Amino acid sequence: MTRIVSSLLLLISAILAVTAQQGKSFTPTILFSTCGSHVIASSEAEIATLAACSTFSGSLTVLGLSAINAVALPALQALTGTIKIASNPHLTTLSLDSLQNSTGTIALFNNTLLSVINVPNIKTLNALEIVTAPSLRQLSLVNVQAISSFKVEDTGLDNSGTLPWSSFQKAMDIGISNNKFLKVIDIPGLNAISGRLVVAANGLMEGKGEGASLHLANLTTVSNCTLRHLTDLQLPSLTTVSSSLSFDETNLKLIQTPHLKSVGQTLSIVSNNNLNNISFSELTFIGGALLIANNTLLTSVNGFGKLKNIAGVLNMRGDFSNISFPDVSSVQGGMSILSSSKDFDCSTLSKVKASARGKTVCQAQVKSAKPTNSNGGDDDTLLNSANVLKLSTQGTVWAAVALLSGLASYAF
Ligand SMILES: *[C@@H]1O[C@H](CO)[C@@H](O)[C@H](O)[C@H]1NC(C)=O
Ligand SMILES: *[C@@H]1O[C@H](CO)[C@@H](O)[C@H](O)[C@H]1NC(C)=O
């Protein structure tokens, strides 16, 4: 629709230009309604036709140009349209020196040599998506407090400079994944994420690194939260997760959320090799399943001291010798607890079992319940029952990435 309107505008301005020049000039000049136009640039010169725009409401696409080194829109103060820059093998620099507010989208995909993004005056940002920018080591967004969609994926960002997100306070969706040099993610002022938070596969150099640390000192609420491959985690202020919360394949020894009171959907803790303690001391309500499985060193689970209601299924599998849920009075989705330990005594859970509706299973000395470090597990009905698919590390990463696929895609 906007495309049609803009083409009409183009046509009209062309006709006007021709009419105006009739009689005095021999070459008809086409005057574009430039700052609202849809430009698919084929050269740097063509981008320069937008150089005078202080507001840009159209769309600029710079796609697959091997001649281009830099994209600059020096006068641009407000972006309400879209800038998409993708697959330009020699592009090194994007300069939006005057840009203050963007209610539009800036999407940068697959620019292998892109190393400088200059947005020194940016204050409000709607969507910024940077995917596959291996040469990008730093990104400064020091004055941005609110952002709708922030996605950095497969970049060279490291911790040598100011973190791009350190000023954020509110966000809708944040996705930080596959940044192999990124070891520390610290967003101290971030208070609320109304949509998704996905942090996965950062700090994993050639699949060998340990992962990244994630510190969200002020975060109180998030809707959907997927955390993977972490070495350290601090969520001291988190009180509410309105949708699901998952901790997968981390290197954490302790997973704790000291102020978390409720999780709207599934809480899952799966395949964390070093985990030996879980502490959700204030959690009273889980609106979906509680899934704890394949955590190699986790032998006792007693960090749910105040948990009362599990609206879904209580699903646990591991080498547990001791499990306690002292306050649980309702498990609406049934219960399935399998432990490989011979020390586990199901009768310690008789109260929980009595409060569970539907099918209840509790068994000790179940060989197949023992967590594995290999992919040898064959019995993943439990995992599937909570809609968590068994995936290889690679698969897991892509699953996390897929969560964000609604935010952006390569297709233009
Ligand atoms: C950017 O937004 C701020 C706050 O809404 C406003 O004061 C300022 O004038 C805007 N700047 C431009 C160039 O639109
Ligand atoms: C990435 O960009 C290169 C050119 O630099 C291109 O050959 C390749 O097809 C692009 N990949 C994707 C996934 O778009």
Ligand SMILES: *[C@@H]1O[C@H](CO)[C@@H](O)[C@H](O)[C@H]1NC(C)=O
């Ligand atoms: C975190 O929140 C507290 C209380 O709301 C506030 O005083 C503090 O400045 C915030 N920290 C940061 C880094 O924004």
Ligand SMILES: *[C@@H]1O[C@H](CO)[C@@H](O)[C@H](O)[C@H]1NC(C)=O
């Ligand atoms: C939260 O994430 C899970 C897992 O990806 C997904 O199934 C669910 O639909 C999401 N919920 C919301 C509200 O986005």
Ligand SMILES: *[C@@H]1O[C@H](CO)[C@@H](O)[C@H](O)[C@H]1NC(C)=O
């Ligand atoms: C258990 O977790 C390890 C990694 O911690 C993973 O390699 C293995 O595939 C997982 N096993 C199952 C059955 O999911």
Ligand SMILES: *[C@@H]1O[C@H](CO)[C@@H](O)[C@H](O)[C@H]1NC(C)=O
């Ligand atoms: C588990 O962590 C909690 C919270 O830090 C702590 O209070 C508790 O003592 C720990 N339990 C074990 C067995 O280390």
Ligand SMILES: *[C@@H]1O[C@H](CO)[C@@H](O)[C@H](O)[C@H]1NC(C)=O
């Ligand atoms: C299990 O843990 C509870 C609570 O921490 C403790 O009171 C109990 O003694 C433990 N039981 C066993 C068999 O270790």
